[in-house]
Amino acid sequence: MSDTGGVAANQLRAFVERIERLEEEKKAIADDIKDVYAEAKGNGFDTKILKQVIALRKKDPAEREEQETILELYLAALGMMPTPEE
Amino acid sequence: MSDTGGVAANQLRAFVERIERLEEEKKAIADDIKDVYAEAKGNGFDTKILKQVIALRKKDPAEREEQETILELYLAALGMMPTPEE
Amino acid sequence: MSDTGGVAANQLRAFVERIERLEEEKKAIADDIKDVYAEAKGNGFDTKILKQVIALRKKDPAEREEQETILELYLAALGMMPTPEE
Amino acid sequence: MSDTGGVAANQLRAFVERIERLEEEKKAIADDIKDVYAEAKGNGFDTKILKQVIALRKKDPAEREEQETILELYLAALGMMPTPEE
Numbered sequence: 001m002s003d004t005g006g007v008a009a010n011q012l013r014a015f016v017e018r019i020e021r022l023e024e025e026k027k028a029i030a031d032d033i034k035d036v037y038a039e040a041k042g043n044g045f046d047t048k049i050l051k052q053v054i055a056l057r058k059k060d061p062a063e064r065e066e067q068e069t070i071l072e073l074y075l076a077a078l079g080m081m082p083t084p085e086e
Numbered sequence: 087m088s089d090t091g092g093v094a095a096n097q098l099r100a101f102v103e104r105i106e107r108l109e110e111e112k113k114a115i116a117d118d119i120k121d122v123y124a125e126a127k128g129n130g131f132d133t134k135i136l137k138q139v140i141a142l143r144k145k146d147p148a149e150r151e152e153q154e155t156i157l158e159l160y161l162a163a164l165g166m167m168p169t170p171e172e
Numbered sequence: 173m174s175d176t177g178g179v180a181a182n183q184l185r186a187f188v189e190r191i192e193r194l195e196e197e198k199k200a201i202a203d204d205i206k207d208v209y210a211e212a213k214g215n216g217f218d219t220k221i222l223k224q225v226i227a228l229r230k231k232d233p234a235e236r237e238e239q240e241t242i243l244e245l246y247l248a249a250l251g252m253m254p255t256p257e258e
Numbered sequence: 259m260s261d262t263g264g265v266a267a268n269q270l271r272a273f274v275e276r277i278e279r280l281e282e283e284k285k286a287i288a289d290d291i292k293d294v295y296a297e298a299k300g301n302g303f304d305t306k307i308l309k310q311v312i313a314l315r316k317k318d319p320a321e322r323e324e325q326e327t328i329l330e331l332y333l334a335a336l337g338m339m340p341t342p343e344e
Contacts, residue, residue, distance in 0.1 A: 008129075009249040015126040016250065019119060019140055026115045033108045040101040043094075049328045053336065054105055061338070070307045077181040078188065078311065080319070095335040102336065135242045139250065147252070156221045163267040164225065164274065166233070180301075187298040191291060191312055198287040205280045212273040215266075226277055 037047045056064055075081045123133045142150055161167045209219045228236055247253045295305045314322055333339045 007245050007249040011129060012131065012246060012249050015122060015131065016139060018122050022115055022119045022122065026112055029108055029112045029115065033105060036101060036104050036108065043097060045098065045101065046328050049325060049332055052329055053102060053332050067307060070304050071310055073179050074184060074307055074311050077179040077184050093331050093335040098332060098335050132242050135239060135246055138243055139246050153221060156218050157224055159265050160221055160225050160270060163265040163270050183301060184303065187294060187303065188311060190294050194287055194291045194294065198284055201280055201284045201287065205277060208273060208276050215269060217270065217273065225274060
């Protein structure tokens with residue numbers, strides 16, 4: 001009945017509106033996150049490093065440490081840090 | 087008192103936890119959006135086009151129409167569609 | 173002999189330098205692309221639409237037309253354009 | 259003379275072709291970069307860490323060290339590594 005050119009208009013509209021509502025909520029939360037970073041910055045924290053911390057916390061500690069070790073080996077091999085003790 | 091190397095540990099922890107909680111909420115909503123698209127797909131809608139529709143709805147209709155007109159002119163000039171009537 | 177902590181330093185350095193050289197080349201070309209868009213803009217072309225044209229040219233014409241048809245059906249169903257004739 | 263609906267068709271086509279040629283070149287280089295990473299992987303290197311090394315080399319060493327120090331302070335404050343000596 002409410003088909004337009006074979007498209008179930010009501011159903012399509014419902015999907016579109018659900019997605020738009022969810023995208024608004026997502027945007028509101030993204031804005032909240034920005035606000036917390038701004039507040040942290042206002043309290044003297046380095047937001048770039050804060051982002052690194054958040055990313056590191058998602059990793060398994062053992063895996064994180066292993067990757068850090070490999071990174072240091074590579075940097076040492078390239079003369080970018082003191083050669084690690086063997 | 088709870089400073090570690092000059093960093094206000096409690097304050098830092100509070101910021102980190104607020105950000106992590108918000109990021110979880112954001113991820114949950116992003117998952118909801120994916121679910122709605124999957125449901126739309128299950129109902130026969132083309133999700134790629136649905137995304138285009140959502141993007142187009144954010145634009146001002148007059149601006150959208152103007153851009154569509156320019157696009158058609160360019161495509162016509164390149165022989166990618168029938169020359170528009172003048 | 174040039175191993176540092178088990179890492180073949182010369183080999184690592186060679187990989188790093190090859191990647192860095194290629195990334196420089198890639199950046200130079202990306203800059204050239206920006207320059208061409210700027211030149212097109214200076215000649216009165218709409219660069220945003222130009223980008224759409226480039227993207228559309230990558231698609232198969234039949235597929236492109238089919239997607240355009242579906243998009244118009246959806247937009248019509250949502251009252252965002254005149255109902256297409258059936 | 260070759261205008262189509264007010265668009266200088268030859269000029270538009272020239273811009274489009276220049277952009278497409280440059281984008282092809284850029285893609286070829288991006289593929290080369292992937293190949294070098296694959297070759298490095300085949301020689302036992304960790305490509306994820308290799309990417310980190312490449313990113314770190316773009317930074318000023320003093321700035322890099324300062325950021326590393328702040329990161330370690332934050333991680334220590336969060337109990338994610340041994341408290342640094344003061």
